[in-house]
Amino acid sequence: MAEYHLNTPLNEEDTRKLKAGDVVYLNGTIYTARDAAHARLVKLLENGEEFPFPIKGSVIYFVGPTPPKPGDPIGSAGPTTSYRMDSYSPTMLKHGSRGMIGKGGRSQEVKDACKEYGGIYFGATGGAGALLGKQIKSAKVIAYPELGPEAVRELTVEEFPVVVVNDTYGNDLYQLGREQFEVKD
């Protein structure tokens, strides 16, 4: 298990060196999107319409934060369950997005897309919203404000702690970890 400190946007050289189980601290700009925003973003890509942020090398965080308290950039902001984005993520990766942050397992299609396009699925600790929110230094809604917590936000993060779950070689940390600790009768 290696440890890396990476800046966004991620390039293919960055992602190809990562292995399932590696600990990564992300720095720079990342973007938020959940189910409702993904449905709209993927439609833009399919129709070749203008995209609200530079997709090449982008990292997408699956999160719907709590509202900020006065003086804070954002409230609590831990990951949501990722399988709900499974049908959209391959299209995002195909168009150059290179990282996803969420929690929980992904479909074979997403794992295959990670291999093909050099993408990484990072796991953040679900339910650690207070801790993760503190690593977000600025937040700005850049698309779909009407979606409330589900709007697309541009975040600046510092040393945002994640673990590589699906790497570009088809490895899956959830599967590997479980196999190691499963007790068969």
Add this chain to the structure above:
Amino acid sequence: MREVEYNDIVEAVKNMIMTTATNLPEDTLEYLETAYKEEKSEVSKKVIAQLLENAKIARDEKRPLCQDTGLAVFFVRVGADVRVVGGLLKDAINEGTEKGYTDAYLRASTCEPFSRANLKDTVGYNLPAIIHFDIVEGDKIEIEYAAKGGGSENVSRARVFPPAAGKEGIINYVKEVISDAGGNPCPPITVGVGIGGTFEKACISSKHALFRDLGTKNPDPEMAELEEIILEEINKLGIGAMGMGGTKTALGVHIEANPCHIASLPVSVNVQCHSSRHTHITI
């Protein structure tokens, strides 16, 4: 007949919601600390350490433990000798919910089933609350509250078995539900199991079982034993904290059982994430 002011209930519910969002209950903290000591996987141990640090940040800085501040779920036992003056009890609970979620900067997570439109500006901020009422003896109002997140709710399931399925069928079913859920419900989890009753009674019982503090047992020794057996079986699955692999997939299994129809054996499995935000008050 004892009388309780509507506004006193609004205030009590508001305070309950605000405190619960930022303070992990003592039972959950204690069980997470033990899990940290006993967990065999280094990765899972790291995750649990983050959860304990998160709980400290949330409490010290009054930040929500999790961005999913849940739907507000209540079990309310109303004494037959008490009445609310100045409005309906149900309205007071909803009003307290809205105030608590707004004042503590919690997330409004209720929406229309298909359009997914958020209800904060139409029905109310994170309204309606989910409220289960019961009438009991006495002149008190007892309110149990939990903030129920979506990730763990999404993996919950119910099924009506034929009686022949028996204990074995139930053990296997709960294992199957938790195995399929993997890391999605944010383990280490608490598992509520409703057994017997009718289809909906089993579901409500499995929810109520999650309001019990960790470390408490079902008063029926047969059910208490079944709780232990299922817990042991779940922890053999190897799922671990956040699904990273490990020995502490569940912190507890809570069963609530009811008499059922001679033709059926209903069972419901309701899952609670590690951020088990629950509390109760008596007015």
